[in-house]
Amino acid sequence: MSEPARRLTWQVATVKATKDETATARTLTLDVPGWPGHQPGQHLAVKLTAEDGYSAQRDYSIGSAPEAGRLEITIQRIADGEVSPYLNGIAEPGDQFEVRGPIGGWYTWRENDPRPLLLLAGGSGIVPLMSMIRTHDQVNSQVPVRLIYSVRTLADVIYAAEISERQRVSPLTVTFLYTRSGPPETSAHVQVSPVQGSSSYAGRLNAKVLAEAAFPPEEHPAAYVCGPTGFVEAAADLLVAAGHHPDRIKTERFGPTS
Numbered sequence: 001m002s003e004p005a006r007r008l009t010w011q012v013a014t015v016k017a018t019k020d021e022t023a024t025a026r027t028l029t030l031d032v033p034g035w036p037g038h039q040p041g042q043h044l045a046v047k048l049t050a051e052d053g054y055s056a057q058r059d060y061s062i063g064s065a066p067e068a069g070r071l072e073i074t075i076q077r078i079a080d081g082e083v084s085p086y087l088n089g090i091a092e093p094g095d096q097f098e099v100r101g102p103i104g105g106w107y108t109w110r111e112n113d114p115r116p117l118l119l120l121a122g123g124s125g126i127v128p129l130m131s132m133i134r135t136h137d138q139v140n141s142q143v144p145v146r147l148i149y150s151v152r153t154l155a156d157v158i159y160a161a162e163i164s165e166r167q168r169v170s171p172l173t174v175t176f177l178y179t180r181s182g183p184p185e186t187s188a189h190v191q192v193s194p195v196q197g198s199s200s201y202a203g204r205l206n207a208k209v210l211a212e213a214a215f216p217p218e219e220h221p222a223a224y225v226c227g228p229t230g231f232v233e234a235a236a237d238l239l240v241a242a243g244h245h246p247d248r249i250k251t252e253r254f255g256p257t258s
C-alpha cells in the first residue's frame with residue numbers, strides 16, 4: 001500500500017551559509033528544523049514576505065544530496081527579477097524566509113535505477129541534476145552518468161571544481177557547450193574546458209553533439225533535462241529525434257529562455 005500524501009506546510013528556513021558559485025549564481029545552505037528530507041530532483045517553494053504583508057513565491061531546486069542537516073539551493077540572479085536578487089545578493093547568514101517542500105515526485109532519480117543516467121542541463125538547470133550526481137556518489141552507484149551542460153561562457157559553469165573532482169573519481173563523463181563562444185550552427189570542438197578530461201563544444205546543442213556525447217538510445221538511458229524553457233524543448237526534441245523513447249525523458253522548465 002502506498003503511503004498517504006503528506007500535507008506540505010510553510011516552514012521557517014534560516015540561512016546558514018552562502019557561497020558564490022559564479023558572478024551570478026549563489027548557493028544558500030538552509031537550516032529548516034524538521035525538514036522531512038528529499039529525493040534528488042525535487043524542489044522547494046520559497047516565500048518572501050515584506051513588512052506590509054506583500055509576498056512573492058518562487059520555486060528552487062534542491063542541489064544537495066539527501067543528507068540529514070544539509071539543504072542547499074543555488075540561485076541564478078535575474079537582473080530585473082523580484083525574488084532572485086534577494087536570495088542571490090541580499091540574503092546573508094541568520095536571515096529567515098519561508099519554504100515549503102519537498103515538491104515533485106515525478107522528476108526524481110531513484111538510487112536503485114539500473115539504467116545509465118543521462119543529464120542535460122542548461123544554465124541553472126544543473127541544480128537538480130547536481131543533486132542526482134551527488135546522490136549517485138553518496139550511494140556509490142555504479143551506473144554510468146553522462147552530463148551535457150550548456151552555459152553561455154566558461155565563467156558561467158556552476159559547481160565547476162566539484163564536477164571536475166567527481167568526474168575524476170566516479171563513472172561520470174562531462175561535455176560542455178558554450179553558447180556564446182561560437183556561431184550556433186557550427187558546434188566545433190573548442191579547446192578550453194573547466195574540467196580536465198571533459199569535452200567542450202561551441203554553440204548550442206544539436207544532433208551531432210548529442211550523438212557524440214549522449215548514451216545511444218539502444219542503451220535505454222534514463223534522461224533528465226532541465227533549464228530554461230527553450231533549452232529544455234530543444235533538447236527533448238533532439239533526444240526523441242535521435243530515437244530515445246519519450247517515456248524515458250523527464251523534463252523540468254525553469255522559465256523563459258534568457
Ligand SMILES: Cc1cc2nc3c(=O)[nH]c(=O)nc-3n(C[C@H](O)[C@H](O)[C@H](O)COP(=O)(O)OP(=O)(O)OC[C@H]3O[C@@H](n4cnc5c(N)ncnc54)[C@H](O)[C@@H]3O)c2cc1C
Nearest residue numbers: 058059060061074075076081082083084124127254255258
Ligand atoms: C521547478 C522549478 C525549479 C527551479 N529551480 C531553480 C533553481 O534551482 N535555480 C534558479 O536560479 N532558478 C530556478 N527556478 C526559476 C525560479 O523559480 C525563478 O523563476 C527565477 O529565480 C526568477 O525569479 P525572479 O522573481 O527573480 O524573477 P521574476 O520577477 O519572476 O521575472 C523577472 C524577469 O525575468 C524573466 N525570468 C523569470 N525566470 C527566468 C529564468 N529562469 N530565466 C530567465 N529569465 C527569467 C521573467 O520573464 C521576467 O522578465 C526554478 C523554477 C521552477 C519552475
